[in-house]
Amino acid sequence: MRKNDRFSPDLLLAEAECEPTYFMDFNHQIISYGAEAIYCFVENYDLCFYPHRVADIMGKCARGIPCDGKKNVISMCEYIASKPEYNKYLTRYFVDADFDDNSTLNKRIYVTPCYSIENLYVDQTVVSDILENEYKIRRNDSSGKHQKTINLFNSELSAFHSGVLLFNAWYRAIKHKGIDSSNEVNLKDSFPSVLFNYQVMKASNKDAYSISEIEALYPKAPKTSKAEIELSKEYLFKDPKRFRGKYEMQFLYIFFQFLNEDSKNAHQYTVLNRGINWDRKRMISTLEHYVQTPLDMRNYILTGERK
DSSP: OOGGGTTOHHHHHHHHHHOOHHHHHHHHHHHHHGGGEEEEEEOSTTTTTSHHHHHHHHTSEEEEEEOSSHHHHHHHHHHHHTOGGGTTSEEEEEEOOTTSOOTTSOTTEEEOSSSSTHHHHSSHHHHHHHHHHTSOOOTTOTTOHHHHHHHHHHHHHHHHHHHHHHHHHHHHHHHHHOOOGGGOOOOOSSOOTTTOOOOTTOTTOSOOOOHHHHHHHSTTSOOOOHHHHHHHHHHHHTOGGGSOHHHHHHHHHHHHHHHHHHHHTTOSSOOSSSOOOOOGGGHHHHTGGGSOOOHHHHHHHHHSOOO
16 A cells, blocks of 8 residues: 555544554434534534634534544544445544645545644734734724735745745655655744744845755655755645744744733734733634634535535
8 A cells, every 4th residue: 555545544443443442432422412412523622613613603512623634534424434324423524735745535524624724823814813813903093004014924934935935845756656754754833943944124034045954854854856846846835824833833822922022012013001911822722713614614514515
């Protein structure tokens, strides 16, 4: 079996039968809530994001079942589908697109329209609402600071993308070749600072590293060609929300920290004399209510089928 066949239904079904943990959680939940609830299988970090949206849209109690990763969510979908006695229970399955080929996934599984739900947070409308509600920078402020700060957000996000583009393109290329634990490509939540150390409004923000420097950090990763890298760049250029979500949230955190510093002295972009205490690890849950539900997600929640 090739590495990039890791989402094949037969393999996932076999793995699900060997790993009953998440199915046991499901069973415990249905004992308590029965057929009146709807059961949401999520990767884990997104537990705060999906169930309450499902409850609001469906008008039913929604119970989240964290599965410790995309692969396990898919396994649970295949496993439960193989057991007709569970057909009476409403289920929904949510995974991030990542850089995977998701074209063959079961239609019962929702796949984000961007790299991950984190990308939905790094959005002009979301940031505009946060500026108004958290930083008290009103849209109609006579100083024009709201629009000035939005302009800074957009220009800095573009600068950040320029800096992380090559790495994202490389990562997508090796994902499409197929990687597993033997390749030891274990990415952290923050972009490798030895390659690119982003700061707001710093002239040094540029793509100044090379593929060879990336490969030196991950020597067991598959080698890529220039054509493969360029193809991945084209994919990323088409939609900024295709960049790796963890790095996008890193950018958002750094941008808000810049506003916090500005509020202490300069007040070029802020009006408060204090910053907002953001916990980066909790930003997904803290800011969740600012994020709109995409139309395709809403339709999936209603129908249980991905279009």
